[in-house]
Amino acid sequence: MTETTLSPAPSSAETPAAPAKGKSLYALDKLTQKRNASETRFKAYGITAILIGLFFLVVLAVSIISEGTPAFTRTVVEVEFAVSQEQFDDAEKQLFKTRAYENLFISGLKQQLDESGVTVPFDEAAIERLLGKPGNTIRSFFRENPDQIGQPVGFELAASSRVDGYMNGRVTRDNIVDSRFLMKSDLDIADALVEAGIIKTAFNWNFITGADSGVDNPGGAGIGASAVGSFFMMLVVLFLSLPIGVAASIYLEEFAPQNRITDMIEVNISNLAAVPSIVFGILGLAVFIQFMHLPQSAPLVGGLVLTLMTLPTIIISTRASLKAVPPSIRDAALGIGASKMQAIFHHVLPLAMPGILTGTIIGLAQALGETAPLLLIGMVGFVARGYPDGLIAGFTEPNSAMPAQIYTWAARADYAFYEKAWGGIIVLLVFLLSMNILAIILRRRFERRW
C-alpha cells in the first residue's frame, strides 16, 4: 500500500489500485446515484404537478373569458325618429297604445332604411320577433319626457336574445328552426339592418349596473343589484367576524387556561370549519328568520349566516399567526411592566396583523363565493329586481348575491342566460380580485413597520 502512495505519478493502468487512498470523489457510488435519481424524479413529479395545475387554470380562464365576454356586449337597434304632438295625442287615444307607438317606430325604421338605401321587406310580426315589443319603451319615454315630443329622438332598443345570438355566432342559418321566436326570413332583415348600420353591438353597461330581469328577457339582465347585495353581505361579515374572531382567538391563545374545556372548544372550532355550508344555511333559516323574525332574503341575514361560516377560518388563522409571534416579544413587554393586554395590543397583535388579514381575506373570499346557504334563506337570483333605496335598506331589503344570481341564471332555459352566468362569474372574480388586492395593500402597510 505504501508503495502506491510513494510512487510518483501513477499511470492510468495503476489507478484501480487507488482504493487504498479511499474512494474517489469522481466516481459516484451506488447509494449516491440512487439518491440523485430519486431527487430528479421528485423534481419531475413536482414540475408535472404544477404543469397540470397550470393547464387547468388556463383552460378555466380561457373558457370563462370566451364564454363570458358575450354577456358584456349587447345587440341594439338604433333608430332615430320624431313623434309630433298630434301623433302622441292620437296614440294615447287608441285602445292598443303600445301598438300605435310601434307603428310610429316602424315608420321611423322604414325611413332610416330608405335613407341608407337598403331595401328589405318586413312586417310588424318580424319586428316583434326581432325586438320584442318596443312600443312600451317608446311610450313610457315620451310620457316621462313630454318636452322631447316633436324632436328627433334616438332610441337604442335591445334586440331579442335570438338576434343577439345570431350576431355573436350562437345562432346560425343552419341551426335555426322557424318558430314564433325567430324565422329564417328574419335573419335577412337582421342582415339588412346591420348593413344599414341600424343593428349595432354595444358594450352592455346594463349587465354590470342592472338588476335581474324576467325569464323571458335575458337581454335586460344585469348583475349590479346582486353585486350590491354581495357588498352589503360582505360588510356584515367583515364587521362581525373580524372583531369576534380576533377577540375569540386572542382570548383562547393568550388568556384562556389550558384545560379540558378550552381543548373542547378548540376541537369544536376546527370541526366547525369543516361543516358543509348548507348546514349553516338551514341554521340561519331556523334561527334568524323563523325564530328571530329577521327579514327574509335580506343581506343582513345572509351576512349573519356567512359570518358563522367564516368565523372558524378567521379564528384558526388568527391563532396561528398569534402563535407565530416570538415569545421574546411578549417577555420584553411584560419585563418592563406592561400588562398582558398592553403586551398583546401594543406588540403581539401588530406583528400578527399580516397573518390575521390573510386569514380574513380567505374567509371573506369563501363567503363571497358561497351559494348554498343563501338559497336556503331566500336570497335567490330573481329577488334582485332592483337597487335598495338607502343604506339601511341595503341590509334589510330582499336582495340576492352574485353567486346565487349566477346559479339562478344558469338554471334558466334561455341560452342567453347561460352566457350571463359566465359573465357573472367574470364580475364575481373581478370583485374577488379587487378585495384581494386591497388586502395585500393593507398587509404591506402593516409589514412595513418591521
Next chain:
Amino acid sequence: MVRKPLPMNEMPNTVEKVTDMTETKIAARKVQVYYGDTHAIQDVDIDIQAKAVTAFIGPSGCGKSTFLRTLNRMNDTIDVCRVEGDIKIDGEDIYDPKVDPVQLRAKVGMVFQKPNPFPKSIYDNVAYGPRIHGLASKKAELDEIVASSLQKAGLWNEVKDRLDGPGTGLSGGQQQRLCIARAIAVSPEVILMDEPCSALDPIATAKVEELIDELRENYTIVIVTHSMQQAARVSQQTAFFHLGILVELGATQDIFTNPQDKRTQDYITGRFG
C-alpha cells in the same frame, strides 16, 4: 443636562451605604418552585444586597434562571409553574395577593438572554415603558428620559443620530444595551439579567459588563451567567445553584478562592458542568 431624580427609596442609600453593601434588597426564604410535578427549586434561602451585583452560577438546568424569574414573577406567565415560600423586596412579600405583578415588574426590570428589542424605532423602544407607566406628561420629558436612559446604557453616542431607525437594525451588543436602556427607562430598583451576554461576542460582552459595573451604583443587579469569569469580573456576591438547590452563597472572592462546599469547588475548577 438635568438628571432625572432617582426613586425615593434610593436617595438615603447613596448617602452612607455605598461601600458597606450590607443592606438586603431581596430576601427569599424557603422558596419552592414546581413545574407541574417537577420540583425545580428546593428550599432556597437567599439575601440579595442592594446596590451590588449578585451572580447566579451553576450548570444548565440547575434552576438559576427559574429562580431569577420568580423575583419579578415572570413565571406567572407559565401555567404549570407554582411558587411557594417567601420572597420579600424591601420587606414586602411580592407574592402577596395584593401585589399586582405588573407593578412589581416596573420595579424589578428584566433583561433577557437574547436581545429582544421591539420591532419599532430605537426611540420608541426606550419610550415604551415610560409611556405605559405615565412617567412623562410632555414630549420633552419623554425625550429627556430616553436620552438619559440611553446615556446610562452607554448607547447614546452610537445611536443619537438615528433614534428613528429600527431597534432591530442594531448589532447584537447594541441591541442588548438597548434592552438595558429600555429596562432602565422605567426607573426600576432591581434589574434582573438572564445570561445577558450569552449571545454576544467578547467585545460586546466587555461593554455590557462595564455597563453592569456602572449600573451597580444605582441599581440592585442580579445576573445569571454561564461564564464563571464573568461572575468573577462583575459580581460582588455569588450564588451557586445545583440541581435546584442553592449550594453556596457568599462574597464572590470567597466563592472562587475558598469555596466551602465540595460541589462548588468541583464546578468552579471545571470538574463538572
